[in-house]
Amino acid sequence: MNGETARVLETIKKQYYYQSEYLQAAEEILDSLDAAISSNPALTDWKIIERFVRPDRVISFRVCWVDDKGEVQVNNGYRVQFNNAIGPYKGGLRFHASVNESILKFLGLEQVLKNSLTGLPMGGGKGGSDFDPHGKSDGEVMRFCQAFMTELHRYIGDDIDVPAGDIGVGGREIGYLYGQYKRLTHRSDGVLTGKGIPFGGSLGRTPATGYGLCYFAEAAMKKLRNTTFAGKTVVVSGSGNVAHYAAEKAIQLGGKVVAMSDSSGYVFDPNGIDLEAVYQIKQVRRARIKEYLADHPKATYCDGPSGIWSLPCDVALPCATQNELDENDAKKLIANGVLGVFEGANMPCTLAAQRLLIEKGILYSPGKASNAGGVAVSGLEMSQNSMRLSWSFEEVDSRLKTIMESIFENCLATAVKYGKQENLLFGANVYGFEKVSSAMLSLGVI
Numbered sequence: 001m002n003g004e005t006a007r008v009l010e011t012i013k014k015q016y017y018y019q020s021e022y023l024q025a026a027e028e029i030l031d032s033l034d035a036a037i038s039s040n041p042a043l044t045d046w047k048i049i050e051r052f053v054r055p056d057r058v059i060s061f062r063v064c065w066v067d068d069k070g071e072v073q074v075n076n077g078y079r080v081q082f083n084n085a086i087g088p089y090k091g092g093l094r095f096h097a098s099v100n101e102s103i104l105k106f107l108g109l110e111q112v113l114k115n116s117l118t119g120l121p122m123g124g125g126k127g128g129s130d131f132d133p134h135g136k137s138d139g140e141v142m143r144f145c146q147a148f149m150t151e152l153h154r155y156i157g158d159d160i161d162v163p164a165g166d167i168g169v170g171g172r173e174i175g176y177l178y179g180q181y182k183r184l185t186h187r188s189d190g191v192l193t194g195k196g197i198p199f200g201g202s203l204g205r206t207p208a209t210g211y212g213l214c215y216f217a218e219a220a221m222k223k224l225r226n227t228t229f230a231g232k233t234v235v236v237s238g239s240g241n242v243a244h245y246a247a248e249k250a251i252q253l254g255g256k257v258v259a260m261s262d263s264s265g266y267v268f269d270p271n272g273i274d275l276e277a278v279y280q281i282k283q284v285r286r287a288r289i290k291e292y293l294a295d296h297p298k299a300t301y302c303d304g305p306s307g308i309w310s311l312p313c314d315v316a317l318p319c320a321t322q323n324e325l326d327e328n329d330a331k332k333l334i335a336n337g338v339l340g341v342f343e344g345a346n347m348p349c350t351l352a353a354q355r356l357l358i359e360k361g362i363l364y365s366p367g368k369a370s371n372a373g374g375v376a377v378s379g380l381e382m383s384q385n386s387m388r389l390s391w392s393f394e395e396v397d398s399r400l401k402t403i404m405e406s407i408f409e410n411c412l413a414t415a416v417k418y419g420k421q422e423n424l425l426f427g428a429n430v431y432g433f434e435k436v437s438s439a440m441l442s443l444g445v446i
């Protein structure tokens with residue numbers, strides 16, 4: 001890192017020493033930006049880097065609701081509006097016990113670049129709560145969502161800030177959140193994406209992140225290794241929205257998915273994972289993935305999710321959560337001859353794991369590039385809502401594929417332009433930053 005990036009990183013490290021995830025994301029991005037900055041002195045003169053790494057604002061609020069026993073529960077709610085230079089703030093809501101300001105700032109910063117990469121006019125934001133949906137009844141989830149939206153609705157709008165889902169926020173939660181938004185505002189605009197099809201959702205949004213990940217990976221494998229998913233052994237971590245549809249598309253493209261996980265452990269099935277069984281366990285019954293063993297006698301289960309990376313595979317798709325794949329896991333994957341690691345989750349690889357994969361010439365794509373399909377189709381949902389139109393699944397899916405292939409091409413071309421060959425992490429950071437920083441310069445000091 002040169003003077004300006006190093007100086008900014010040092011400043012935020014001192015100021016936010018307790019926000020490890022935010023600092024990790026900032027370091028990873030700043031590490032790529034020296035060349036882009038040195039070619040344009042205005043970026044330093046106008047303090048663009050210093051402004052770019054800080055959110056426009058962090059809104060935090062109390063969320064009070066009543067559980068099934070009649071007891072009052074209190075949670076923390078947040079919305080981080082990170083950067084709206086190229087369009088309204090856009091990014092998901094996460095409901096998970098671990099949610100705090102650091103995690104939402106890391107996700108918001110990543111989202112700014114991701115949304116820029118899609119080529120659509122969307123700024124970046126992120127929000128959520130430390131509410132843990134595990135073990136909650138449907139009524140409790142509904143009451144929590146209503147309480148959360150009662151505060152959040154003051155800060156969002158279809159041209160202001162458009163939230164969506166993330167960990168712990170799927171179709172059920174988006175429905176309850178949107179219901180409360182309607183009750184409070186009397187409006188039927190596209191203020192949330194990931195809505196159900198009968199009330200303004202887009203066909204193709206639910207599978208978009210997972211499908212988009214595989215479109216990106218297929219394009220990278222074809223162009224850079226002259227191969228495809230066909231005949232490849234694939235390991236997918238997680239078993240939520242992103243993991244499910246990534247596994248489904250990998251199988252459709254000819255791959256064999258042999259393992260999936262949840263936060264308790266992983267299942268390995270040498271016959272290939274029975275995806276419908278995982279769906280029933282995780283999405284319908286909201287149970288533990290271990291239950292897979294009951295109907296699959298050849299499968300095995302291991303406690304602890306990170307063991308999944310010791311399984312030999314050609315393609316690894318981390319689709320669960322941040323920092324789930326560390327340097328040791330990367331070493332095991334490399335020793336077992338992995339061809340590519342393509343991120344479906346946000347920042348699933350630690351900094352050390354990323355660096356090792358790139359250094360050893362493994363195909364590697366950061367989540368901000370390869371998981372951008374979800375927000376890209378959210379952008380298409382916003383367009384359909386504004387136009388009062390709905391496109392077919394085929395139309396949305398084909399636009400998604402085109403967007404993912406062009407994100408890959410743009411990341412690669414940018415890496416090559418700066419002499420970084422196949423470094424898609426560098427390409428994603430610089431290509432995403434160029435558009436946002438150019439808009440920030442044009443908009444003046446605001």
Ligand code: NDP
Nearest residue numbers: 166167168209238239240241242262263305320345346374
């Ligand atoms: P979900 O809530 O649908 O699923 C998360 C899954 O990950 C669950 O199966 C959960 O298991 C599992 N999990 C959590 N921690 C671990 C762990 N340490 N090891 C293995 N599995 C774990 O979330 P999504 O699928 O929506 O999101 C997954 C990732 O993708 C996140 O990083 C998110 O930010 C990112 N993402 C999501 C997008 C979307 O459109 N949904 C868009 C872009 C990125 P359990 O049931 O035990 O909790």
